[in-house]
Amino acid sequence: MGEKGDAAGRVKECHAERLSPPRLAKTIVRSRRARAGSGSSRPNVSCGSSTGLHGALARGAAERGGARVVAVSSTAHMRAGVDFDDLHHTRGPYDPQLAYARSKTANSLFAVAATRRWARDGIVANTVNPGGVATGLQRHFTQRQRRSLDAAEAAGVFTYKTVGQGAATTMVAAVLPALAHAGGRYLDDCQEAYTVPDDAALAEHPHGVKEWALDPALAERLWTVSAALTSAPLS
Structure with a gap:
């Protein structure tokens, strides 16, 4: 079986084993050893969310045969797309949950635009949904x-994960060989999520990704706006 088939099998193992961190760690070690034995270069793994990353990532990609960006999103992205007419939430009362939802859609759009612009330099970006993890937040x-979260959990919209389980999908995006040169994807539970229409209900598609989070035109628009706001070059 080729690398693509092996990678797909490891993703299925990760999901079947309830995202067991020890099992995932062993998978990653085996993957790295296999790459070293074949003479292929080790990927340069980076995470970030700023358009100023390009220079450093490009140097790393040239030295190590590739670089990756992992953008962290959330199921919350399904609640709202980016509102380009109110990026700073100055219209009406501030709603932290709405702001959070929009920011998570923005993170996914960043990965789409970054991959389109940076793939020629060996840089790819993917987005992950870690799932519900009990943290200090x-x-x-x-x-x-x-009460809203408790009701969603009771309805089966999500189940809380351990910190290790929440980190598993991020690790897959960061080191899985099959994603070394593939970007603009949205991963959920260690595998690529299925796309749903923008009007799809969250309760019916807790592991989906809305079209507005992967739309190339919206990604380019957000990139241009972000570059203007941060005075970053449009590289």
């Missing part, structure tokens, strides 16, 4: 937000 939630 929850201590800032209001009672209404806590």
